[in-house]
Amino acid sequence: MTIDATGRRSQPELAYPEAYLRRLADDLAAKFDGVFNRETVERYVLESYTALLRTAKVKAHLTTRTIHFATERLTALAQAKGALPVIWPEVLFVCEQNAGRSQMAAVLTEHLSSGRVHVRSAGSMPAHDLNPAVVEVMTEVGLDMSREFPKPLTDDVVQAADVVVTMGCGDACPIYPGKRYQNWELADPQDQPIEAVRAIRNEVEQHVRELLTSLEVTPA
Amino acid sequence: MTIDATGRRSQPELAYPEAYLRRLADDLAAKFDGVFNRETVERYVLESYTALLRTAKVKAHLTTRTIHFATERLTALAQAKGALPVIWPEVLFVCEQNAGRSQMAAVLTEHLSSGRVHVRSAGSMPAHDLNPAVVEVMTEVGLDMSREFPKPLTDDVVQAADVVVTMGCGDACPIYPGKRYQNWELADPQDQPIEAVRAIRNEVEQHVRELLTSLEVTPA
Numbered sequence: 001m002t003i004d005a006t007g008r009r010s011q012p013e014l015a016y017p018e019a020y021l022r023r024l025a026d027d028l029a030a031k032f033d034g035v036f037n038r039e040t041v042e043r044y045v046l047e048s049y050t051a052l053l054r055t056a057k058v059k060a061h062l063t064t065r066t067i068h069f070a071t072e073r074l075t076a077l078a079q080a081k082g083a084l085p086v087i088w089p090e091v092l093f094v095c096e097q098n099a100g101r102s103q104m105a106a107v108l109t110e111h112l113s114s115g116r117v118h119v120r121s122a123g124s125m126p127a128h129d130l131n132p133a134v135v136e137v138m139t140e141v142g143l144d145m146s147r148e149f150p151k152p153l154t155d156d157v158v159q160a161a162d163v164v165v166t167m168g169c170g171d172a173c174p175i176y177p178g179k180r181y182q183n184w185e186l187a188d189p190q191d192q193p194i195e196a197v198r199a200i201r202n203e204v205e206q207h208v209r210e211l212l213t214s215l216e217v218t219p220a
Numbered sequence: 221m222t223i224d225a226t227g228r229r230s231q232p233e234l235a236y237p238e239a240y241l242r243r244l245a246d247d248l249a250a251k252f253d254g255v256f257n258r259e260t261v262e263r264y265v266l267e268s269y270t271a272l273l274r275t276a277k278v279k280a281h282l283t284t285r286t287i288h289f290a291t292e293r294l295t296a297l298a299q300a301k302g303a304l305p306v307i308w309p310e311v312l313f314v315c316e317q318n319a320g321r322s323q324m325a326a327v328l329t330e331h332l333s334s335g336r337v338h339v340r341s342a343g344s345m346p347a348h349d350l351n352p353a354v355v356e357v358m359t360e361v362g363l364d365m366s367r368e369f370p371k372p373l374t375d376d377v378v379q380a381a382d383v384v385v386t387m388g389c390g391d392a393c394p395i396y397p398g399k400r401y402q403n404w405e406l407a408d409p410q411d412q413p414i415e416a417v418r419a420i421r422n423e424v425e426q427h428v429r430e431l432l433t434s435l436e437v438t439p440a
Contacts, residue, residue, distance in 0.1 A: 016378075040259050047267070050375035054344045124274045125345065152372075155270035158236075176236050 017063060021045050024067060032074055035083045045070045051152050057128040065149050072120060076160035088118045089215050092161035094169050098123025098150040100131040100189040101167045104201055107143050108208045112219040117212065120157045124169040126150035133197040134189055140198070165211070182211070237283060241265050244287060252294055255303045265290045271372050277348040285369050292340060296380035308338045309435050312381035314389050318343025318370040320351040320409040321387045324421055327363050328428045332439040337432065340377045344389040346370035353417040354409055361421070385431070402431070 025042040032041055048070040049062065056062055078084040091109060093102035098121055106121040127150045135145045158164060158176055165182045184207050189197045212219045245262040252261055268290040269282065276282055298304040311329060313322035318341055326341040347370045355365045378384060378399075385402045404427050409417045432439045 037257065037259065039257065040263060043260060043263065046375045050373065050378070054373055153270060153274055155266040158270070176238065 020063065021049055021066070024063075024070075028070065028074065031071075032078065035078045035081070036074060041074065044074055048073060051154075052149075055126050055128050055150065055152075061149070068147075069151055073154055073156045076120065077156040080156065080159035086160075086162075088113075088116055089162050089217070090160050091117055091119050091163045091165065091211070091215075092157055093119065093121040093165050093167070094124065094153055095121075095167040096124050096169045097127035097131075097190070098152075099127035099129065100134040100197075101184075101186050101200070101204065103130060103145065103148050103150075104134060104138060104204045105165065105167070105184075105208060107138060107145060107148065108201075108205050109211070111143055112205075112208055113212055113217050114220050116217050117215060120161070121148075122151050122153035122157060124153055126152050131189055131197075133192065133194055134201075136194065137198045137201045141201070163211070163215070165207075237269075240283060241269055241286070244283075244290075248290065248294065251291075252298065255298045255301070256294060261294065264294055268293060271374075272369075275346050275348055275370065275372075281369070288367075289371055293374055293376045296340065297376040300376065300379035306380075306382075308333075308336055309383065309437070310381050311337055311339050311383045311385065311431070311435075312377055313339065313341040313385050313387070314344065314373055315341075315387040316344050316389045317347035317351075317410070318372075319347035319349065320354045320417075321404075321406050321420070321424065323350060323365065323368050323370075324354060324358060324424045325385065325387070325404075325428060327358060327365060327368065328421075328425050329431070331363055332425070332428055333432055333437050334440050336437050337435060340381070341368075342371050342373035342377060344373055346372050351409055351417075353412065353414055354421075356414065357418045357421045360418070383431070383435070385427075 022042065022045075025038070025045040028045060029036070029038045029041040045066065049066045052062055052065050052069060053059075075084060076090075079086050079090070093105040093109075095102040102121040102123065106119040109117055109119045130145060130148060130150065138145050153169075158179075161179060163180045163182065165184060167184045167186050168188060184204075186203055186207075187196070187200055189200050192200070209219045242262065245258070245265040248265060249256070249258045249261040265286065269286045272282055272285050272289060273279075295304060296310075299306050299310070313325040313329075315322040322341040322343065326339040329337055329339045350365060350368060350370065358365050381399060383400045383402065385404060387404045387406050388408060404424075406423055406427075407416070407420055409420050412420070429439045
């Protein structure tokens with residue numbers, strides 16, 4: 001058989017930045033030295049890149065997002081292994097697309113807890129981008145969503161969570177022993193007018209305040 | 221904070237089979253002894269389970285599918301590392317849902333090559349299940365799809381592929397150096413009447429025959 005790379009050379013913008021990702025893996029391996037071996041870290045970096053690439057429409061932020069996503073996942077796994085200290089309660093929000101409800105809940109929890117809760121969010125079938133109406137109603141209350149992006153649910157972040165909150169992902173959420181689970185009934189903001197999305201945001205905030213109280217964190 | 225597992229105990233059918241998966245990781249670690257360390261294998265097994273769980277509607281086959289998916293991914297990675305021999309050309313088919321076109325292409329290639337080509341398939345946004353019309357038109361020509369299922373595209377199977385064939389996944393496919401790429405223009409069988417799906421199957425078969433010839437494999 002003959003192998004040629006003609007197709008690739010004619011589409012340079014699609015090139016897989018393998019050398020860059022391996023250098024990133026070197027940096028992360030140094031950061032997690034003594035916790036994970038180089039092989040595990042490299043697997044996480046390449047897998048995280050491919051997982052985000054699957055649903056990314058715009059490639060511009062992919063490498064930056066890969067750094068964040070891979071670092072969060074490795075940190076979660078290190079916490080779950082007991083290799084990193086857990087200082088604050090760890091809360092994971094899961095919805096289907098990780099484009100609206102779980103993103104609002106994560107940012108509101110971080111804000112209202114003044115950082116005394118560590119949050120992560122994920123989707124069972126992540127969307128391409130955040131819901132623009134969700135970004136708008138969060139901006140209205142002074143909360144910046146520009147660094148957030150839809151991410152697939154991975155087992156590491158579930159393992160690290162003290163509390164898992166699901167919202168409309170059905171039973172597509174793995175249940176780990178020893179976790180505290182909540183399911184919030186919330187309307188889906190997708191294709192809703194801005195007033196409806198605003199009402200969902202307010203509902204999410206109410207749920208978040210109750211959650212914080214149950215975690216003995218006084219909401220700001 | 222207080223942690224309780226009440227939610228979990230009241231939903232035993234959702235329990236995450238952690239002990240079972242760790243035993244499976246032990247078995248696979250023995251199989252890949254000298255190629256991958258235990259940590260890598262365990263990560264693959266737990267990640268593969270969670271990735272399939274994200275889109276699985278029926279949980280009945282999940283552990284069996286996890287064995288297949290994790291084994292295929294580890295085998296692919298071992299081949300890409302040069303730790304396992306590559307006996308036949310490796311072809312990867314990628315479409316958006318891994319529910320129709322890429323599944324037909326994989327099964328037709330395996331059949332028409334009499335096993336002299338090794339095939340894998342994946343989706344950029346995998347569906348819950350195979351398209352029933354696709355299963356039907358494949359059964360008509362005597363091909364069994366009962367063991368196939370939609371799987372997310374992962375970097376390991378791309379790395380192992382000699383040829384990557386995309387069909388309608390846009391630019392959501394990573395391009396690796398040294399690969400041979402093809403893109404097949406095929407109508408999407410989703411929501412099409414059975415006659416249209418049959419016509420797509422025949423088109424896929426024509427493409428597969430040409431691919432096999434280019435790989436110097438005489439179609440059966």
